[in-house]
Amino acid sequence: MIFAVCFALIGNAVAQQSVTGTVTGNDGVGIPGVTVVEVGTANGTITDIDGGYSITVSESATLVFTFVGMQTIEELVEGRSTIDVTLLPKEIGLEEVVVTALGLSKDKKALGYAVTEVGGDEISMVKDHNPANSLVGKVAGVVVTQGTGGPGGGSRVIIRGNNSITGNNQPLVVVDGVPIDDSGVNSGGSVYNSTVTGGGITDINPDDIESITVLKGPNAAALYGSRAGNGVLLITTKKGNRNKGLGVSLNSNITFDNPMILPEYQNEYGQGTQGNVPGNITDLKGASGSWGPKLDGSNQLYYTGEERPYVAQPSNFEDFFQTGEKYVNTISLDGGGENYSMRFSYTNNKTTSMIPNSDLKSHNFNLRSVVDLTDKFTVDAKATYFTQVLNNRISQGTEGVLSTILTMPRNVDINDLKVYQIPEESLNSISFGSLGANPYWMLYHDRNENKRDRFLGFAKATYEFTDWISAFVRIGTDVTSVRYESVNQPGHHFYKSGRLNFGNSRNTETNADFLIMIDKDLSTDFNLSANLGGNHSYRTYEAQSIYGENFKIPTRATVANSVVQRPSYTPLEEKIINSLYGQVSLSFRDFVYLDVTGRNDWSSTLGENNRSYFYPSVTGSFLANELFDRDAELFNLLKVRASWANVGNDTSPYQLYSYYNVASDGYLGLTQLSRPNVKFNPELKPENIASLEFGLEGSMLNNRLFFDVSIYNIKTTDQIYDVPVPESTGYSYFRENIGEMTNKGFEMLVGGIPVRTENFSWQISANFSQNKNSLNELIEDLEEHPLNTTNSGNLSVVATVGGGYGDLYGTTWRTNDAGQLVVDANGRPQASTEKVFLGNSQPDWIGGLTNTLTYKDISLRFLIDARFGGKIYSQTSAALDGSGVSVQSLEHREGIVVDGYVKQDDDTYVKNETSISGQDYWGAVSGIASEYVFSQSNIRLREFVLSYNLPNSILKDGFIKGVNVGLIGRNLFFLYKEVDHVDPEASLGTGNNGQGILSYNLPTPRSIGFNVNIKF
């Protein structure tokens, strides 16, 4: 209805008038090139060489004056014909107002902890489907690992290191003050078959985002209590503008994705074994590696049964990929009057993957309205509906799509695989190998569909009781329904008899909260602001699914047609957290600030004695420049800050007491009960995270240079942890509050404006961060926690006491006590019996460097980011060598006598003299983990934007009010990289187990495209 009202109010003709004036700096000299625009329209001009301007506007117009590096000024025309303004230099980081916890806006200079705000244009211009990916390289202390699962995939966002061994380590996402649910997310991580689904932040439309504020760690986030331990991403979405007519904006973003990096293949040897091409199909398919003879063009048996010239197909893997296309179109309408504003947007996203027949379609509708009912009473409401269909989300790992072709023989033509089944002969999937794994079968014959519908909305009423007391009540809800259909047709290489899995689930989160805000000057020196609030959070989850296998009529996989059926039903799971919280901020003469917060949560997931818990925080800051540099000769700002906070984490429902589950398919139909293999603990306490942070923040040289440095120490104790115990205890895990993990780190942000002239400016911003994670204790005698293991078990990712989160332990070359390399009786190298430490998967430091160059209406921004240290095990690389397709595997093709020793029956060692083939050599070496542990260090050109604003002189008073066109790119190329074949930042999943191992990952896409924004 609000929408309708808005339309009724627009379109009234208004009287026009002309305005002239001069824009000067605080030195009184005219500034040329200042943009002067009538708010809400594209009507605008630019000041001349003396700073003068002239413009025709409506009588009720507001003019806005903007210039790079200067503060923006708005002036109401109110019938004036001359308006002179003085622009002051923008005091970067000084007068900024930032959104903090509970959505409270605060002066950035008053904050005692580090927050970083990323503006909406940085998110929506080089659009990634997932707004989280737009944080890469922009915020110190934030590590974003992108799941390489194709369109619609999520990312792992870690702020200041991992705090929990098994629990959630990712930040809470709050949209317009309302926490949203991210529990429906499939985080992947399996080395066999990993798919990463989005959800949570990925459902937020980048075009609707006004800003993302990163509240780093507990200090900034303490007011969010139990869920704030890992920091908060506060997303503020756009509102309409008041006092302006209806504006329509169209934004089109078209990008094209191609693989950024592909493996380096050899093209000298083809399918075969031990230098031979078997002369029969069975043996040929059994020999699916490229260990045949030299590709000499002679006629040889081909996997289809034909004789074919034995020649290389150099681009066979590359040819599998197509150019992924992403079209994101947004239309937004916004407008407002004196007492209201509204904004509506619709975004349509149609993305096709680099992988055939894999695509995403989504629609996002968003309506936001703010209305002043009286001068004291304001209502703000928003509704967002999001619907997405994902077809063939890519699975990674050894059973994923790429596993079928990454190591395909060098003489196999990818196009031949398009014949994945010959129904007249058999239902079975066919390929060059005996397994018959074929990517086209998986993509065109099987089905894998995921639909997600989501509604997000809130209504908020704010009342101003006096000029220093106001309060609001708000209710927000988030409902996500997911429906998935996954079918392996009969004949599938792993599920010969076929299987299906249909299911749906529903997550909801409803938050009702209130906040009373007091802001009062106690005296001329002291100001007090206080907030008191409460929140009731209600979260639910429910799901149903049906699994079927083995089909009566094997041509179609339907539920009724399946012989074995297994339904599964999860009744409504509920969780409530009630909270009361408060904050008191005191400031003295606007240069000493003290901020104290407290929050008490009552969680339904904990036992009676432990369900109520309190979290405090204290922060203070002090503006040193006010003492020694009041005239801003050097420093415009020099702030020292300190902060201490303590927050926690509860758990999921039903984690306290043991229970019995009845088996839906008991053996021989007998009633059969079992209990979980976790020994529950009714005395479970919430986890505890304490954090201490110090920072120094400054702006100097007339705000041309700024910096922000933080150090922190975060200690997590009482972790809710399933201690893996020897199974002979009768359980696999005991649930306990144990362990201590610390994250110590250093963050730095430095930036400035090295050049600012009339037409040209150069802004630079660099960030750097370092985090050292260590696991100090688990439980007596328990030294490590496994996070993930390779298929063959030759390498594990673990958290170790005294070490850290994500340590890699794997096999290395086997040696004897004398340190000699040991080979087996056949002369093959062997892997060591024990696993040794091979590195840690967390980066040592990360950094980003953004440069923005503006010349008149052209602007160029590019982001280079770096990640140094940290190791990764590439199962992909091992497979490339083991199957003889990599360039490396050309070594030793003519045979090698490994320089090693053979163990004799009497335990003595004799020098090896047996020659082995390259195939045997690489077959053995590819199983040795240490050979495939690589450094993650890399530097890449992450983002690139070249944009151009069509000058108003061209548009004049046309129908079109503004045009911006941009050439954009993401993940363009590596400037530096140590590992071959793969992107070292790729991951198997976004969960705790997804890090440290690469296995048949989809190549990281290189995106290049255009962005066009037109305002009417």
Place this chain on the structure above:
Amino acid sequence: MKSYLKIFIIVAVAAILTNCTDKFNEINTKPDSFTQEEVSAKYFITRPQFRLYAPDRYPYWRAHLIHTDRYAGHFCFGMKGSWWNDELGYSYHSGYTDASYDWLAGYIGDLDNFMKMTDEGGEFENQYMYAMGQIIKGLYFQMYTDVFGMIPYSEATNPDIVLPKFDEQREIYMGIIKELDEAMATIGDETSTGTNVDDIGSNDIYCGGDLQKWKRLANTLKLRIALRAHGAPGADFAGAAITEALGAPLLDGASDNVTMEKDIEISQWGSAAYGDVWYNFGTGSDWTIGKTLIDLLRDNNDPRLPMYAKPAAGGTAVLEKPEGDEAAKHEKRVDFILNVLTEAGVEFTRTDLEDGGVEITMDENVYYVGQPTRLNGKTQPYVAYQFFSTPENKIIERKNAGPIRAELIFAAAEASFLKAEASVKGLGGDDAQTAYQEGIRQAMKLWGVSDGDIDTYLQNEAMAQLDGTMEEKLEKIASQRWIMAYTDGFEAWAIVRDMGYPKVLADGVSDIDLYGLGDINGKYPQRMRYGNSASSKNGEQYNIAVSKQGPDTQETKLWWAK
């Protein structure tokens, strides 16, 4: 204005705090699960029973099929078209090993739950059910320790001990015997666990609730492990245990076979059958029957041959001559394979092709030919699938298609073989020949061989006569036990390690042109390596065990095999 504010605060706080915590206990209770008050003990027996012999497909494939059935020499991979060569498992593979270890180690939870419930003071105290639990525990720990050696036993399931020590095998064997004795004493003359809900009845899928059968099972198990321990260092307890066991009722006669009916409908992710692997993947995951087993059956006119195996499919196959590195070994491999055929009595025609290949044609579905164990990958192209016998249909039957052969838990025949063995070793008074022949009779009846065929075998075959030196007698007993244990690779593998027969298996392999020597340079695998979780979860105790037992490799002999 102030009063509005007051009202606002009161309403807001009240809204948050009403039903603040009073619903918490209710919503934090899982709605679709059961509490102890609602259930009975008998619902907890079936799961530990079937999961010991037919777990889900993951361990069924990795532990049973890949490791024990193949170490036993009953099954072989590595024929043409197989995903693997037959070196698999002889070269350590931590993924497959971990799957086996984790399953066996993780098995105990369900059984422990059942035993704690039925133990004195438990919610469903029932001494007879507890005794059944003790006997299953004996079956389990014997299986588990015979695979790995030292494992946590005495401190297992003790609620106060999180990191239990690994016991020496001697201690475990003594402990099992003690618990079996306790169980037998508890059962006494009782026949059922109780009435109504206390009668475990058909929920017991081993013995149908027949306590006396349980008692005989316990006694026969006691005899098995006492004989296995006999002669091992410090096994002074074995003699007395053997005497006691021989003096009490053992499993006897066809009705005393302890088998477990297969659920032919259950999902492979609940409980697996061989067919779940055989039919779900095509030839790649198939297997053949080992030469040693086929030879022992065929060469002695054993009537079980067609029940165990199908004849080789036969037909024509070409043994191609490869180019490249392996061409020089072509003749040797051809000769080797043709020799296997010849030894099996196959009349085949050989055609030498121009390119060096050899075409072989044999009659279809006539000959029983076993595949030599542990052939390497380079010999694989010579191992034509159709040359070799595969398991009989009922063994590998697919789910929902027909009856699947029951899982063997404990054959009554074994009691007779154990008696014969005790007698040969001078530990028992039974007539060895009589007991031996009774064992063969029962073992054949288990597979449905007719009395006439059994009699013919017993009368005519040298293999049925327990004669010769003591060593020769023991070889025959071992061989018959090993044949009887078909489809129970755990026990068959233990027999080879303990008794040293069939010798061809125990001797290992050495010719690197033909065989895959694995990590153990061709030796016979004496144990499996521990899973990685053994060292990661309980490192200190693991290290103590390794220092006592010997290196954690497959060649380290177990206590009773030394």
